Amino acid sequence: MLKVENLYKSFDKFLAVNGAELTVEKGQLVAVIGPNGAGKTTLFNLITGMLKPDRGRVVFNEEDISKLPPHDICRKGIARSFQIANVFPRLTVFKNVQVAVLSQQRKSSNLFRPAHRMAVEETNRILSSVGLLEKADHLAGSLSHGDHRILEIAIALGNEPQMLILDEPTAGMSPDETSSTMGLIKRLAETHGLTILFCEHDMDVVFNTAQSIMVMHYGKTIIQGKPEEVKSNMEVQEAYLGGADA
């Protein structure tokens, strides 16, 4: 479904992404791991069009999307959440999600109908599926950190994506919150038939959830494979797991 081929991106002279390769099959839960600064977020920014690659291709559903602007890529069916909570702080939780739903329904430019009667059902359905319905009237800026992260995912769901990209969905969460969030992600993948690409620091979480794991180091793809294959790979242990032990 998604194929990243030999992707390069540099900032000044620093090679942030240096030959990344990634394959995501439909319906899979794929994780990208690697130490801090390995280029995971840059890779996600390249896939979603926030950055333009220097070289290489991003192919989604047989179509090269590496030159499209972010809003067009979103229209093709890729939605994302951000590593740093990236919501609309002055709008309510409901409106945060509604903005995405309205955009999906192509009603963002509708001028004269009251918005509070539009896309209500869809928005409420998403809010209840992630468990934020009771907080629908709260300002997004007033949410707790954990709820912020969930709202991130809810906004991305508003676009009814085929594929969801989550940049460290559990960053800064307590162990409890982490496991409930991963449960939510798994459930969404099953019930919505979503393909999910995510990156994560917690190794237990990754090896328990992902069906395929891609390891990045210094912007380069070292290996992509099933969790067992990756675990047994020596090079990985040197780069990442070994480093974690020390």
Add this chain to the structure above:
Amino acid sequence: MRKQYFSKSLWVCVVLLVALLLAPPILPRFYTYILAVIFVTALLAMSLNMVVGHGGMFQFHHCVFYGVGAYTFALTVTKAGWPMWLCFVVSPLAAALAGFVIGWFCVRLTSLYFGMLQISLGSLLWAIAFRWYSLTKGDDGIHSIPVPGFAATTSSAYYFILFSFILCVVVMYLIYKSPFGVTLQATRDNPARCSAVGINVRRHQLMAIVIATFFAGVAGVLFVVLEKSVFPDLLFWVLSLEIFIMCLLGGWFTFAGPILGAAITVALRTFAGIYTEYWTLILGVLLILLIFFLPEGAMGFFLQKFEKGRDKETAPPRGQHAES
């Protein structure tokens, strides 16, 4: 509770409207005129607030579009001699066209760079109005512009302006509450996130600019109806600064704040202006106090008070309900 709140504010509006309708026969002509000036200025400030407060764009030189509306009306009436209704329609459209052209360049930039480019391009239009003597009469301006009979006297002009003002405010309110308006506020809060949910941020911003400049053009036309003259100061950056301050004064995250801001500023200019030409000094001090004590603006402050008051009102019955 919610219903009560709405009907309460509706009553306030009705009472206010009746008072405004009865004003001309009761008030001296001068005060009727000042009220009309407030409506025209308030409409201009609200159109600016759509871009600045709701859209988060630094439209530093907004009064240019006010001037374009006013000049287009003046020129089409005096020079082209078009039928009056056509002049009324064409003038706001001309302002919107100017807004489109200038906005098309500006939305490619962000924050201060947007603002600087906007000032430069806007000043070009001011220079045209100021220098092109054969067309605009330059610094002299154009005077005794004929206006239609239904708006010829001060009180009939007042009614015409009041009616247009209310109509525009209603339409702007609908837009504010529409998907377009909600999305616009989302682009203000977080443009990057907006593009990630599939919104073409630049196009949305440009659309907001075009709509806002249209209403600025309407305000320009109303100015001519009231004053029957135009002059290059309408496009001068000082006026832009003034309406920017009105938005800040009233509260730029509220919908009706700029009306209050405009009323305060116009009243101050008129009444403090009688005693001292340094009335802007008072405005300056007011602005400093505002930034320190009421960062949400006057209207934002009242709304907060009101909301808090409502919570207090609703809290006891809830408690009683729980006990019983």
